[in-house]
Amino acid sequence: MLDFIARRLIAIVPVLTVVAIFVFLMLRLTPGDPAAVIAGDNATSDQIAQIREKLGLDLPIWTQFGIWIGDMLHGNFGESFFFKKTVVELIQQRLEPTLALSVCTLILAVSTAVPLGVIAAYRQGSMVDRVVMAMSVLGFSLPTFVIGYCLIYIFAIELGWLPVQGYTRIGADFGGFIEHMVLPSITLGAVYVALIARITRASVLEVLNEDYIRTARAKGLSNRVVLMRHALRNAAVPILTVIGIGIALLIGGAVVTESVYGLPGLGRLTIEAVLSRDFPTIQAVILLFSVVYVLINLLIDIGYTLVDPRIRY
Amino acid sequence: MSAVTPEEVVDSAAIASAAGKRRSLWRLVIRNPSVIVGGAILLFMVLIAVLAPYLGTVDPTRIDPAARNKKPDTEITFHLDNGQTAKRVVWMGTDSLGRDVYSRVIYGTRVSLIVGVAVSFLSIAFGLMIGLVSGYVRWADGFIMRIMDGLMAIPGILLAIALVSIWRTGLVTVVFAIAVPEIPRVVRLVRSIVLSVREEPYVEGAISVGTPTFTLMMRHILPNTIAPLIVQATFTAAAAIIAEAILSFLGIGIPPETPSWGNIMAEGRTLFRVFPHNILYPGIFLAFTVLAINIIGDGLRDTLDPKMSKKV
Numbered sequence: 001m002l003d004f005i006a007r008r009l010i011a012i013v014p015v016l017t018v019v020a021i022f023v024f025l026m027l028r029l030t031p032g033d034p035a036a037v038i039a040g041d042n043a044t045s046d047q048i049a050q051i052r053e054k055l056g057l058d059l060p061i062w063t064q065f066g067i068w069i070g071d072m073l074h075g076n077f078g079e080s081f082f083f084k085k086t087v088v089e090l091i092q093q094r095l096e097p098t099l100a101l102s103v104c105t106l107i108l109a110v111s112t113a114v115p116l117g118v119i120a121a122y123r124q125g126s127m128v129d130r131v132v133m134a135m136s137v138l139g140f141s142l143p144t145f146v147i148g149y150c151l152i153y154i155f156a157i158e159l160g161w162l163p164v165q166g167y168t169r170i171g172a173d174f175g176g177f178i179e180h181m182v183l184p185s186i187t188l189g190a191v192y193v194a195l196i197a198r199i200t201r202a203s204v205l206e207v208l209n210e211d212y213i214r215t216a217r218a219k220g221l222s223n224r225v226v227l228m229r230h231a232l233r234n235a236a237v238p239i240l241t242v243i244g245i246g247i248a249l250l251i252g253g254a255v256v257t258e259s260v261y262g263l264p265g266l267g268r269l270t271i272e273a274v275l276s277r278d279f280p281t282i283q284a285v286i287l288l289f290s291v292v293y294v295l296i297n298l299l300i301d302i303g304y305t306l307v308d309p310r311i312r313y
Numbered sequence: 314m315s316a317v318t319p320e321e322v323v324d325s326a327a328i329a330s331a332a333g334k335r336r337s338l339w340r341l342v343i344r345n346p347s348v349i350v351g352g353a354i355l356l357f358m359v360l361i362a363v364l365a366p367y368l369g370t371v372d373p374t375r376i377d378p379a380a381r382n383k384k385p386d387t388e389i390t391f392h393l394d395n396g397q398t399a400k401r402v403v404w405m406g407t408d409s410l411g412r413d414v415y416s417r418v419i420y421g422t423r424v425s426l427i428v429g430v431a432v433s434f435l436s437i438a439f440g441l442m443i444g445l446v447s448g449y450v451r452w453a454d455g456f457i458m459r460i461m462d463g464l465m466a467i468p469g470i471l472l473a474i475a476l477v478s479i480w481r482t483g484l485v486t487v488v489f490a491i492a493v494p495e496i497p498r499v500v501r502l503v504r505s506i507v508l509s510v511r512e513e514p515y516v517e518g519a520i521s522v523g524t525p526t527f528t529l530m531m532r533h534i535l536p537n538t539i540a541p542l543i544v545q546a547t548f549t550a551a552a553a554i555i556a557e558a559i560l561s562f563l564g565i566g567i568p569p570e571t572p573s574w575g576n577i578m579a580e581g582r583t584l585f586r587v588f589p590h591n592i593l594y595p596g597i598f599l600a601f602t603v604l605a606i607n608i609i610g611d612g613l614r615d616t617l618d619p620k621m622s623k624k625v
Contacts, residue, residue: 018463023475030479137611141604143555145562145578146596153589164586252470256559270471271563274478286475290467 001305008301012294019290023283024068028061030279038279040081047081072287078280082273087284090269097167097265098254101188104181105250109189109196110243116193117200117239118227124205132197139194144253148187148260155183165262180261188257192246199242203235210234236307244300251289338616347612354605358598362422373416373572417572418595424573425554425602428488432553433546435492440499441538445530447500448507458504461497469494473556477565487566491556495549502545503538510537540617547610551603558599574599 027034035052036043052058056067071078077087120132156164162183168176207213208231216230255267262268266285273281342348361368407413447457464472476490510516511534519533560566561575562582569576574595581591 014459015462015466018460019466022463022467026475026479137604137607141551141607142600143558143596143603145559146592146600149578149585149589149592149596152585157586248468251468252559255470255474256563259563270474271565274474274565277478279478282475282478286467286471289471293468294466 005302008298012298015294016291019287019294020069020072021065023287024065026283026286027279034279037277038078038081040276040278043081077284080273080278080281082276082278083281087280090281091266091284091288094264094266094269096169097258097263098267100170100177100181101184101254101257101263101265102250104185105188105192108185109192112189113193113196114200114232114239117197118204118232120197120201121204121208121231122223122227129201132201136194136198139190142190144187144191144256145260147190148183148257151183151187152260165260167261167263167265180263184257184261184263187260188250188253191249191253195242195246195249196239200235200239203238204231207231207235233307237304240300240303240307244297247293247296251293341616342613345612345616347608347615351605351608351610351612354601355609358422358602358605359426361419362426365419365423368419371413371416373412373420374570375412414577414591414594417577418574418598421572421574421577421595422598422602424484424567424571425557425599427484428491428557429550429554429606431488432492432495432556433550435488436495436499436549437542437546439492440496441503441542443496444500444503444538445507445534448504449511449526449530449534454504457500461500464494465497467494469552470556470559473560474563474565477560482565482568484567484571487557487560490560491553495553499542499545499549502541506538506541507534510534544610544614544617547606547613551606551610554599554603554606 027037030037033048035048035055035057038051038055039048056064059067075088077091079086080090083090116132120129123129152164155162163180166180168180170177204227212234213226213230216226221230251267254265255270257263258265258267259271266288269281270285272278273285404415443457443461447454447461467475472494473490476493477486480486480490516529516533519529524533557566557573558575558578561573562579564576564579566575567573569580577595578592581588585592
């Protein structure tokens, strides 16, 4: 097991290296002097010269990459000239809404999608199954922001049940925090639910044909026990895999959802940074999201052994 | 009359049966209810895009300060270029610059369909080339796949946002920015097909009689990738149309001079509470188009690629 974790950890090194090379090259591929691009429009030539020296822009490109990656590994993501802060401070400020949104969405999506998928598989071909499958195609087809604005229109403007936009910090007012999280989580969760429900259905359907399911039924076990303990558990690996892959959708969707609901999170920060061509921030955010995505999938790989003891590494 | 050798007889029979198989598969495809329903909606959208100038539209970029923020179904007085005025009912309303939302939505169909087709084409073309090389040229495989894994580790929309931030915004850059994150998926698909096909007896047979690598690829390996790639292309097109809408909606996609569903909605964001129509109408068009393509994709997958349909 430890051997497996070690091997997997080593395997993510080349992946993250490619990501790092891409992120590093971003600034070099954009037209113009990188130092001037980082410094922004209102910079003095002194400032530009300072940045040039700090990044080692006069050195060969491999040395530059070495300096840059060293900075990254030490948690030094540079300074945002547009926001007049270090990138680390900026990310710390914006982390909470994104983290809260992702966790709420993940909980909401998994706890609705998995039961829906199991029921659809159990009642294959029935009305319930068709509705779930139709909703799933719809979930893939409706863009996040269209869902978002429809929900705002119905539940916030017409009915007035929930706030339209904005964010309340979790520590400041927990009730307000939940109120502000309901619509964004449903919005962001829609496509995720569609994806997970689909895979759950397919995966459970396959397992339901197995002999041990018939045996379990023959023993007189209740439907609930058969479905949950025998079917779902055996069908869990593809479901977990898709939850992991879906994190990419979740991250992309968070950028949009935060814009729709005015949440001051990392997604919003990404867009602000792109609009103001604030490259140190863009680079740091992309690096951060990619590392998180890769690590979550690593954890899920390791998690397979917990749900399915047949898998031994 | 020339003599017919036995090989030729076998050959032509095999070709005839293969062609027949292809034809019957095609018949299955066009009889699939999902493909018919989705195809009908998509055809309707294509017609809208092509016939945009003849559908009672006006110049979608025409700014009219006197007719700003009109609700749907209001009558406005329209100033013609020759100084005369005409009455006109704006049945999808106007935006905050007085542009006709109906005309913008109709013309926006063009952008979305172009993006869908162009992104599928580009990602399949590049993915196919790289995938064939990766699956067939052993020494290049490891290197290519590490790069693909790296690209896939960056969430798709984020990679597109990063690429847009490097290049200037515009239709071409948006298409490329959306296509790049799709390429690794195609590469993986093609590579896995090549890897399984190259073990088949007919490929080994072809190698043993000395078929040149290029011919081998084109005649024996490439045809196996067509069906899965058609399925992949439809889903990519649907995803690309959504991605373009997202980028334009966020203000980093297609500039507002070219109407696209995404940037019409972006315009409507600030005044959404009062004038929801700016977001509603393009949203409906967008949802229907993407839905149609996804339904076609489902139908194609069921008929062309039964192995894959069992999985999902």
